[in-house]
Amino acid sequence: MAYDLIIVGSGPGGYVAAIRASQLGMKVAIVERENLGGICLNWGCIPTKALIKSAQVFEYIEHAADYGIKVAKPEIDFPAMVQRSRGVADGMSKGVNFLMRKNKIEVIDGTGKLIRGKKVEVTDADGKATTYAAENIIIATGARARPLPNLPIDGKKIIGYREAMTLTDQPKRMVVIGAGAIGTEFAYVYSSIGTEVTVVEYAPEGLVPREDADVSKELTKLYKKKGIKVLANTGVESVDTTGDVIKVTAKDRKSGKDVVIECDVVLSATGVAPNTQNIGLEDLGIEMIRDLIKVDERYRTNVPGVYAIGDVVEGPALAHVASAEGITCVEGIAGLEPEAIDYNNIPGCTYCVPEVASVGYTEAMAKEEGYELKVGKFPFSASGKASAAGVKEGFVKLIFDAKYGELLGAHMIGANVTEMIAEVVAIRKLETTGHELIKTVHPHPTMSEAIMEAAAAAYGEVIHL
Template sequence: MSSSKFDLIVLGSGPGGYVAAIRASQLGLKTAIVEAAELGGICLNWGCIPTKALLKSAQVFEYINHANDYGISVKDAKADFTGMVKRSRDVADGMSKGVQFLMKKNKIEIISGWGKIQPGKKVEVADKDGKKTVYSADNIIIATGARSRELPSMPQDGEKIIGYRKAMTLEKQPKKMVVVGSGAIGVEFAYFYNSIGTEVTIVEYMDRIVPVEDVEVSKALEKIYKKAGMKIMTSSEVTGVDTKGAGCKVKVKTAKGEETLECDVVLSAAGVVSNLENIGLEDVGILVEKGKIKVDEYYKTNMPGYYAIGDVVPGPALAHVASAEGIICVEKIAGHNPDPLDYNNIPGCTYCSPEIASVGYTEAKAKEAGYEVRVGKFPFSASGKASAAGAKDGFVKLVFDKKYGELLGAHMIGANVTEMIAEIVAIRKLETTGHELIKTVHPHPTMSEAVMEAAAAAYDEVIHL
C-alpha cells in the first residue's frame, strides 16, 4: 500500500528529477517521483542518449565509407535508416529500464500520472484514466523540463515540420532536409542526416553556426560541414513554410533578399521552452520571470517548501546542469551546506563530427569582461595520435588571464573532445595556472596531449609546432 505523505516529492523524472530523488533517498528522505511519460525524461528517451546512438551509427557508416584510407576494402555499404532508428530506440529503452532499477534500489516510490502542485505542500496526480490522488510532502521539487520551441513562422505538424523528437523516429529517410537553428540539436541532426545521404541545408539567424561557441570553432565547423556537402545560410531567417504540395517550400530572408528552398522535411531546432503550463504554479503563487521559475542559489522558489531545478529555471538547459542542481537542492533540504553551482564552469558538448566541447569564457567574452588574455592553440593536424587515427580536423584553444595565469576558457573541436573537456573543468575548479598545466605530463600519443601543447603555445613554449 503506497503512502500519501513523503519528505520529498519530485515532479518529473529527467536527469534533474531522478538524480535529485536518488540523492534524497541516500540522505534518508522518504521520496516519491511523479512522471507523466517515461522514466528518465526527454534526455534518456528522446534527447541526449538516443541521439548519440544515431550519431554513432552515422560515424560507423562514415568509417566504412572511408575504409580505404585505413587499408581495408569494403564493397556496397548501405545505410539502413530503419535499423539505425531501431538501435537508437533500443538503447533508450535500456536506459529507461536502468532508471527503473535505480528507483527500486533506492526505495523511491514512482507515481505515474500528471502532477500538479497545490498550496499546503500537496501534489495532485491524475493517472491515465483521469483518477486524481493527492499526496503531501514537506518539500516539493519541480523538475518538469522543457520541450522543442515552436517558431510562429513554422508551427510543427509532426509530418513535414518536425521537432527533435520526430527527427529520430522518422519512418523513412528524407531526400532533402532544411534544419532551422544551428545549436547543438541542429548541427547534430544535420551531421547525422548528411552523413547517411540526405541533402541538408542549415538556416541560422545569427551570423555564424554554433553561435554560443568561440568564433574560431564556428568557422572550423562551417568549413568542415561545407566540405561534407551541406549548404549553410547564416544571418538568415525562415519567414514561412508552404506545406501544401508534396514537400515543403521554405521561404528564407537573407541579407541578399528572399530565397525559396524546397525539401521533404523541415527540422525546427530553435531551442527549447520550459514546461510551466498546467502544473499548478499559479495556484501556489510561484513567481515566474521570462519563462523561468525564479529561484535562489539553492533552488528555493518564493514559496517555502517549493523548489525548482533544471530546464525550468535560469541557466543552461543541459542534463548535467539539472543533475548538479538537483543534488545541491536536496543536500540543502537535508541540512547540509553544499557550495552553490559555479555556472561559469559548466562544460558544453556537441556531438556532431568533429565534436565540439567548451567551458568558461570565449576569447571575445574574456576581453569583454576586461581581461588581458594569452591565447594558445594546438591543431590536431600536429598530433601524432590524431594522424594515426585519421582524425586531423580541429584544434584545442585555451584562453588564459595574462596577469595571474588563470585558465579562463577552453574551446575544442575534434574527435573525442567531449571526453577531453572534463580535464579542463577539473583544473579550473582547482584554480590551476597555465604554467602548472604545461608541467602536467600528458600521456603520448593521445589526443589529450593537445591540451598541454595549447597551454605551452600560450606561453611560447610549444614543442611540436
Template sequence: MSSTKFDLIVVGSGPGGYVAAIRASQLGLKTAIVEAEELGGICLNWGCIPTKALLKSAQVFEYITHAADYGISVKGAEADFTGMVKRSRGVADGMSKGVNFLMKKNKIEILAGWGKIQPGKKVEVTDKEGKKTVYAADHIIIATGARARELPSVKIDDKKIIGYRKAMTLEKQPKKMVLVGSGAIGVEFAYFYSSIGTEVTIVEFLDRIVPVEDEEVSKALEKIYKKSGMNIMTSAEVTSVDTKGEGCKVTVKSAKGEEVIECDVVLSAVGVVSNLENIGLEDVGILVERGKIKVDEYYKTNMPGYYAIGDVVPGPALAHVASAEGIICVEKIAGHHPEALDYGNIPGCTYCSPEIASVGYTEAKAKEAGYEVRIGKFPFSASGKASAAGAKDGLSNLFLIKNMEKYSVHT
C-alpha cells in the first residue's frame, strides 16, 4: 500500500523532476514523483530525444544520397518516413522505460495522475479514472515544464497547423511545409524535413534565424540552409493561415509586402510557455511574474516548503539546466551548501546541420555588458578533420573578454 506522507514530492518527471527525485533519494529523503503522462516528460518523450532520433535518420539518409562523394556507389535509396517515425518513437519509449527503472532502483514512489499543489504542503493527485488522493510532504518541488506556444494567427489544430509533438508523428511526409519560428525547434525540424525531400519555408519574425546565437553564426546557417534549397524569410510575420482547402494558404507580411505561400502543413515553432495552469499556484499563494514562478537562487518560492525548477522558472528552457537546478534545490533542502547556478556560463546546442554549439556571451551581449572583447575565427573549411568528414561548411568563433577569466565559444 502506498504512503501518503513523504519528505519530498516532485510534481513533474521531466529532466528537472526525475533528476531532483533521484538526488533526493540518494540523500536519504523519502521521495515521490507525480506524472500525468509518460515518465521523462516532454524532453524524453516529445522533445530532445525523439527529435535527435529523427535527425540521425536524416543524417544517415544524407550520407547515403551523397555516398558518391565518399567513393561509394549506392542506388535506389529512399527515405522511409514511416520507418523513421517508428524508430524515433521506439527510442523515446526505451528512454521512458529507463526512467521508470531508475525510479524503482532509487525507491521513488510514482504517483500517476495530475498533480495539484494545495496549502499545508500537500499535493492532490487525480488519476485517469478521476480518483483523487491527497499526499503530504515536508517539501514540494514544482517541475511541470512547458508546452508549445501558440500565436493568435497560427492556432494549432494538430491537423494542418501542428506543433512539435505532431511533427514527430505525422502519418505521411508533407511535400511542402511552412515553419513559423527559427529557434532550436524550428531549425532542427527544418533540417530533418528538408533533408528527406520536403520543400521547406522558414518564416522568422526577427531579422535573422537562430536569433539567440551570435550574428555570424546566424548568417552562416542561413547561407547553408539556402544552399540546401530552403526558402528563408526573415523580418516576416504570418498574419493568417487559411486551412479551408486541401492544404494551407499562409499569408506572410514582410518589408516586400504580403505574399501567400501554399503548403500541406504549417509547423508552429515559436517557443514554449510554462505549464502553470490548474496546478494550484493561486490556492497556495505562490507568486508568478511574467509567466514564470518567482524563486530565489536556490529555487524557493515565496511560500515556505514550496520550490520550482526547470521551464516554470526564469532562465534558459534547457534540459541540462533543469537537471542542475533540481540537484541544487534538493541539496539545499537536505542541508548541504551547493553553489548557485551561474546562468552566464550555460552551454547550449542546436542539433541542425551543421550543429550550433555555444557557451557564454555572444559578441553582441558581451559588448552590451560593457566588456572589451577579442575575437578569434576559424573556418571549418581550413580544418583537415572537417575536410575528411565532408563537412566544411560553418565556422568557429572564440571571444576572449579582456581582463576577465571568461571565454565565450560559438561554433
C-alpha cells in the first residue's frame, strides 16, 4: 500500500492538492474521517451561502412592493430552509467524490495519524488500524470552532457554526459572540427571518473589525438599521444556561458597566482552532509555531517528505488560500518551480447582506507603512445599476500609492462585491496603475463601474459624483 503522495484531510486544500498531484502523474491517496470536501463544502462556505440565499429570497419577497409586485405575506419554513442547505452541501460532497474517481485518487475512510518512516496509520469507524506508506505526506486537517474558555460549546444552548446550520427550530432570540465573517453572516441569516439578534464583539470597531474602518462603520450602521443590536467594545463575562432562558452577562469595556442579555441560544463565533492535535506531530518532531505547523514557502516542514497546508499553517484561514497552497505544494513536490503565493494579494469575502470584500492594505495599514496615499471612494447610491436593482447601500474604496500609482488596497461593501473583488486582485497581480484603471473602459450599467469611478475619485477625475 505505497503511494507517491498521501494527503490527510479532504477539504479545499486536500482534495485540490490530490487532483493536481494526479494530473502530474502521482499515485495519490486521500484520508478523510468524515465527508469529502471537509468543513468548507459540508459545514462552512457552501451550506452557509445556501442559508444566506434563502434569507435573501425571504427579504426580496417581503420587499416585493418596492419593485411594483404584490404578493401574499411570506412565511419561513425553517426546517425546509435547513434541509435545502444540507442538500446543497451533500451535492457538492458527491461532486468531490466524482472528481476523486475521475482522477484515480484512492479515498481512505478513517482518522489519519502520521507515524515514523513516511507512513500514515488510518483507524476506521470500527477501530481497525491500517498503515499506508508514501514518499510524500501532506497534512491538510483544517480547523474547528475555537470556543472561549468561559463559553464551552454544549451543542444545545451554546452552539458553534455546525449547530447553527442544523437547528431544528428557529430561535426567537439569539446572541452571536464574535463579529467576524462567521458571526456576521449568521447574524444576517437569523435576523432576516425574524430572530431577534444581538451581536457582541470585543473589538471597538464593531462588525468585521479586521476590515477597513470605513467598511466596518458602514456595515455596523446598516445592521443596526436592520434591527440587529451590535455591542462593540464589549466582552462576555459569563453565560448562565441553568434556566429556560439563557442569560449572557457582558461588560462594556469603555464604561465598565455590565449588560445582561436574555436569549434562547448563544452562537459562539470567535474564530477557529487548527486540527493539529493527536495526528502524530509530536512523535515525528515536527516544528510548531504555537498550535500551527511551521513550513517554508513550499510548505515543507522540518521533517523531509512531510508538508502542511491550509488552516494548520500560518496565513488566512480561507478555502481559496488552502487550495492555492495545495497546488503550490504539489507542484514543488513534482519538481516544478511554482511561484510563491503573495499573501498580501489574497481577497477576503464576507457573504452577509450587503456583502463585504477586500484585498491588500487598509487605509490605516498603508499609512503605518509610510505610504503617501491617494484614496478614492464611490458610493453605490450614485450607481445606475445599483439604483435599478434597489441595492444602493455601500461603496467601493480604493487606496493608491501617490508616488507610483500602485493600488495598495481595495475595500467594498455592497451587492455582489464578492464577485467584483476578483478584478482588483488581478489588477494588483498585474501591477496596474491608477491611471491605467481609470482608462480601462467598464460596461454600463454595471456595479463594476464603481471600481473605475473610485479610481477616478482618487485622482480628482470622477464623473458621476
